[in-house]
Amino acid sequence: xxxxxxxxxxxxxxxxxxxxxxxxxxxxxxxxxxxxxxxxxxxxxxxxxxxxxxxxxxxxxxxxxxxxxxxxxxxxxxxxxxxxxxxxxxxxxxxxxxxxxxxxxxxxxxxxxxxxxxxxxxxxxxxxxxxxxxxxxxxxxxxxxxxxxxxxxxxxxxxxxxxxxxxxxxxxxxxxxxxxxxxxxxxxxxxxxxxxxxxxxxxxxxxxxxxxxxxxxxxxxxxxxxxxxxxxxxxxxxxxxxxxxxxxxxxxxxxxxxxxxxxxxxxxxxxxxxxxxxxxxxxxxxxxxxxxxxxxxxxxxxxxxxxxxxxxxxxxxxxxxxxxxxxxxxxxxxxxxxxxxxxxxxxxxxxxxxxxxxxxxxxxxxxxxxxxxxxxxxxxxxxxxxxxxxxxxxxxxxxxxxxxxxxxxxxxxxxxxxxxxxxxxxxxxxxxxxxxxxxxxxxxxxxxxxxxxxxxxxxxxxxxxxxxxxxxxxxxxxxxxxxxxxxxxxxxxxxxxxxxxxxxxxxxxxxxxxxxxxxxxxxxxxxxxxxxxxxxxxxxxxxxxxxxxxxxxxxxxxxxxxxxxxxxxxxxxxxxxxxxxxxxxxxxxxxxxxxxxxxxxxxxxxxxxxxxxxxxxxxxxxxxxxxxxxxxxxxxxxxxxxxxxxxxxxxxxxxxxxxxxxxxxxxxxx
Numbered sequence: 001x002x003x004x005x006x007x008x009x010x011x012x013x014x015x016x017x018x019x020x021x022x023x024x025x026x027x028x029x030x031x032x033x034x035x036x037x038x039x040x041x042x043x044x045x046x047x048x049x050x051x052x053x054x055x056x057x058x059x060x061x062x063x064x065x066x067x068x069x070x071x072x073x074x075x076x077x078x079x080x081x082x083x084x085x086x087x088x089x090x091x092x093x094x095x096x097x098x099x100x101x102x103x104x105x106x107x108x109x110x111x112x113x114x115x116x117x118x119x120x121x122x123x124x125x126x127x128x129x130x131x132x133x134x135x136x137x138x139x140x141x142x143x144x145x146x147x148x149x150x151x152x153x154x155x156x157x158x159x160x161x162x163x164x165x166x167x168x169x170x171x172x173x174x175x176x177x178x179x180x181x182x183x184x185x186x187x188x189x190x191x192x193x194x195x196x197x198x199x200x201x202x203x204x205x206x207x208x209x210x211x212x213x214x215x216x217x218x219x220x221x222x223x224x225x226x227x228x229x230x231x232x233x234x235x236x237x238x239x240x241x242x243x244x245x246x247x248x249x250x251x252x253x254x255x256x257x258x259x260x261x262x263x264x265x266x267x268x269x270x271x272x273x274x275x276x277x278x279x280x281x282x283x284x285x286x287x288x289x290x291x292x293x294x295x296x297x298x299x300x301x302x303x304x305x306x307x308x309x310x311x312x313x314x315x316x317x318x319x320x321x322x323x324x325x326x327x328x329x330x331x332x333x334x335x336x337x338x339x340x341x342x343x344x345x346x347x348x349x350x351x352x353x354x355x356x357x358x359x360x361x362x363x364x365x366x367x368x369x370x371x372x373x374x375x376x377x378x379x380x381x382x383x384x385x386x387x388x389x390x391x392x393x394x395x396x397x398x399x400x401x402x403x404x405x406x407x408x409x410x411x412x413x414x415x416x417x418x419x420x421x422x423x424x425x426x427x428x429x430x431x432x433x434x435x436x437x438x439x440x441x442x443x444x445x446x447x448x449x450x451x452x453x454x455x456x457x458x459x460x461x462x463x464x465x466x467x468x469x470x471x472x473x474x475x476x477x478x479x480x481x482x483x484x485x486x487x488x489x490x491x492x493x494x495x496x497x498x499x500x501x502x503x504x505x506x507x508x509x510x511x512x513x514x515x516x517x518x519x520x521x522x523x524x525x526x527x528x529x530x531x532x533x534x535x536x537x538x539x540x541x542x543x544x545x546x547x548x549x550x551x552x553x554x555x556x557x558x559x560x561x562x563x564x565x566x567x568x569x570x571x572x573x574x575x576x577x578x579x580x581x582x583x584x585x586x587x588x589x590x591x592x593x594x595x596x597x598x599x600x601x602x603x604x605x606x607x608x609x610x611x612x613x614x615x616x617x618x619x620x621x622x623x624x625x626x627x628x629x630x631x632x633x634x635x636x637x638x639x640x641x642x643x644x645x646x647x648x649x650x651x652x653x654x655x656x657x658x659x660x661x662x663x664x665x666x667x668x669x670x
């Protein structure tokens with residue numbers, strides 16, 4: 001009997017502490033939670049997420065898509081504060097072609113002196129911005145956010161479109177409880193595709209419902225005194241649904257050098273295949289990339305812009321007067337467009353203003369600029385066509401759709417080569433594109449919309465070559481000079497980040513994290529000579545780089561430029577390592593020894609390869625007489641992707657590099 005009573009008591013206790021997910025029913029136990037038991041490193045946890053997709057029937061509009069959300073998020077520390085902000089990107093072109101955020105309720109809950117306090121999100125915490133003629137953004141900034149608080153919000157996103165956005169099942173933080181219901185009228189038929197790259201695979205259950213809707217109609221009768229009568233009729237149909245109800249979904253892994261983590265997130269894509277009407281008629285919507293690109297090309301904001309030439313003819317004719325070489329023509333047009341129209345910061349594959357207006361005003365979005373460039377190149381007689389791209393931020397789409405692309409560049413097709421151009425990037429050069437668009441492959445659209453995949457990868461290596469010369473003084477301080485040269489993508493990245501940086505801020509950046517380093521005489525050259533290497537040099541003074549132990553001197557020859565730790569620390573890897581482009585990193589070091597000291601030992605020469613020439617590292621040292629030492633250190637990354645199956649081998653390769661660079665030179669008294 002005692003055992004039975006104990007079991008009953010435990011059951012009652014479990015019921016008492018059962019989680020209540022009704023909106024607003026926050027418990028003290030939730031607020032007192034200090035960490036996630038299954039993921040102690042998490043800065044926040046989704047305690048509950050509910051996402052219902054349904055289609056509301058309205059007599060005037062037909063079926064309207066409704067996405068109903070309820071989220072409850074626990075924030076443990078300041079690093080989790082980012083989860084107190086919510087951003088909605090909504091399509092907003094016209095009243096009949098838009099998405100709306102409706103029925104928003106949001107509160108922050110805190111525990112104050114043992115009591116639960118709630119703070120409502122007010123209008124001043126809601127920010128709306130019209131990005132362009134297609135998109136707007138609504139941002140929520142929750143009030144009274146502090147460590148240990150809980151954020152809870154409920155809202156509906158109403159869409160006039162039939163296409164359903166990807167159903168996201170995994171966040172960058174853990175989810176304790178997830179409930180997803182997707183219910184679709186039988187007339188609209190979708191294909192479910194689970195992200196094949198995801199590590200976490202969801203369990204979902206399919207089902208059907210019976211549903212009835214009532215339609216009301218009115219009519220008038222009577223010749224002199226009209227009378228309005230109302231009639232109603234019902235129609236019944238089935239709904240096809242699926243649900244994902246799961247507990248304890250792990251956070252999406254955070255690994256260094258990943259192309260875009262969203263590519264590996266657990267989610268379900270829904271491809272609209274066909275419509276079957278009540279009378280059995282069929283209309284197919286299932287598509288492929290050929291159809292998608294053809295539809296894009298046929299739109300006025302894309303193909304329609306390529307055909308317009310009158311607005312630039314006079315200036316382009318003057319620009320090309322007397323020029324016969326096609327590549328010289330291409331270079332002149334490319335630089336002309338870069339200087340004529342500045343990028344306004346907005347991306348997209350359709351023109352925002354129209355190329356004529358962008359040309360006149362001197363500013364436009366990516367499509368304005370690169371469709372204009374393509375048109376001018378074609379006008380000059382080159383085989384030029386636009387290339388659609390999904391940026392790295394946009395990810396790699398699971399199914400063919402117009403939202404799979406969000407960027408466009410120009411391409412010149414030669415007999416054995418393809419020259420890719422992005423005139424929206426001030427410092428880009430042919431085939432050296434901004435990193436934001438180096439995302440696997442793009443889709444070139446030729447005459448009248450025929451298309452094909454083309455690689456965006458570049459075979460050109462980007463090099464960083466460093467020359468370091470320094471003297472070890474009698475007081476064991478170090479004086480030296482560094483000369484650095486950057487080429488291709490590394491030069492482009494440097495120009496994008498630091499062209500307008502002051503000398504003072506550049507010096508602070510170089511000194512940051514390097515205690516005891518003082519930099520002076522900074523000189524930067526070729527910063528405005530696009531296509532040439534960026535070169536900079538500086539003098540430095542360094543204290544405490546030399547250790548004196550037992551009369552011997554110890555120092556790392558790369559000083560403050562040493563790679564001190566292996567960034568690949570995880571035991572296993574889930575996603576590929578992405579270096580984006582091939583890299584060469586070279587150091588030439590010349591060290592003058594202090595008077596009265598000679599070499600006791602120097603690191604041994606070494607060469608190591610990863611997967612037969614996919615990556616190489618070499619470390620060569622030699623003594624130049626009794627007073628100086630020379631080192632040549634070289635790292636080549638020839639293959640830009642390292643797959644998880646090769647991770648442990650690459651991790652060992654990189655660890656060897658780190659260990660070798662940390663080896664000391666030992667000097668002894670002569």
